[in-house]
Amino acid sequence: MQIVRTLPELRAALAGRGRPAFVPTMGNLHDGHIALVRQARPLGDVLVSSIFVNRLQFLPHEDFDSYPRTWDADCAKLEAAGCDIVFAPREGDLYPEPQTFKIQPDPALADILEGHFRPGFFTGVCTVVMKLFSAVFFASGGGTAVFGKKDYQQLMVIRRMVQQFALPVDIVAGNTERAADGLALSSRNGYLSPEQRAAAVQLSQALHALAQAASAPDAAPLAALEQQAMEQLAQQGWAPNYLTVRQRDDLQAPQGPAAPGTLVALGAARLGGTRLIDNLEF
Template identity: 50%
Template sequence: MAGPIVARTRAELVAARGASSVSFVPTMGALHDGHVQLLKHARPLGETLVASIFVNPTQFAPGEDYDDYPRTFDTDLERCAEAGVDVVFAPTVPVMYPSGLVDTVTVDPGPLGAILEGASRPTHFRGVLTVVAKLFGLVRPDVAVFGEKDFQQLTLIRQMARELALGVDVVGCPTVREADGLAMSSRNRYLSADERATAAAISAALRAGVAAAAGGPDAVLAAAHAVIDPADVDLDYLVLTDPELGPAVPGADARLLVAARVGRPRLLDNIGLTLGRPS
């Protein structure tokens, strides 16, 4: 089976993309089974499936792991071929930022970008939305698929596409998990064996929250917090919101989101649930 076309410049992307309908999966590489599921989900949504592989410097703050972020391009191409990708767009930083990494035109994420991940990483979502807007402009997809694991990111990208009238249907794909429940992430490789066992408490806390959903918001949060030992898991936040990241409403759909550090990596996870009304 022939592998995907690799486009590294804007001109090569235009030539490879053609005139057909396009489904698109942006990635930073280091592809795992979760990425493969995103690609397979996107495969039937367009005539041409494009994946991008680009470690975006503007979404990393000083001191974060930009330089150490895993880069496994040859293996990534194999995984793309496995999933039926037609074109891999793998630009360099100058291709994506021809004016340099300067604050010229960027995308402001607005109020939703200042909470949760935005509170801990104030410049993160500006970098994410700016690069995704650039990628949408270059790839010109009809549909773009993102994982629900990064739920705040997915919500903000949907909002950006809608409010800026970008003409892209942004689709969420359910989180793919390891056998122990840990959400798949490129940063999981930073975990030692002992840390990996400890990190399983994060998804266990979400499941406990779901099991307590009939009791309403307070019951959900109490059940989830009870699973996490702060001596082992450095919890950043464990919050309950509505599906648009606003206040959770008893008797309605909600989202339970968590961010925590176990050893070196900062791990994100979330789960959907329907809240009961406490008596």
């Protein structure tokens, strides 16, 4: 496995090796990341994963400085999963000057849900992903990138960006990996105390209950079901941002009855000092 730091090194490493399959990460890798890497393995001629904690997608009060960096363990996991190249730029390599040109995603998709509670988040995500795509796919003229469904809105935003800019990149979704009790795997799960970790599954349970209630033939109005789900989670000691049901294709609220297989329940809530997100398609 080759480790490269700069864009010229990456492009030299990729020259003549066909179409890449790419998995971008911020490191602190867990089994969910590795599942994406394994999924990507047969989708290209050379497998690339990036490790870069992107300052642009953190708000000033968020955990950029304390975000876990586990370089040696990450490299060992990637090598075991069959990764060919790890692109691990330093901040000055990816942003050699202030990044004043940025990607502004469609507010209808990016300023709701996560974008409402984390203003500017998706601008930072889109900007770094566009730059990473430029670096990884420059020599080949295109390839495949794999993103997890656990960050559902992010997946939707990236897909829309690729579509609107006609980028030669196929976006493939990877299913959310879960612990035995149903908790979605996340790098931020490591912030939880043992007591909080035991309680963390309550978020996915709340989404299951919300989806089941919304699917009932005699379902109450959706707004009432969402409010009830928020209140019940708050009673368990959480500080919820949202628990909601949306259309999968545009993340807007459904207008009237929806066909099975077209909706997704999404939630974000803080447990102690840790903010967790999850979703459930139904």
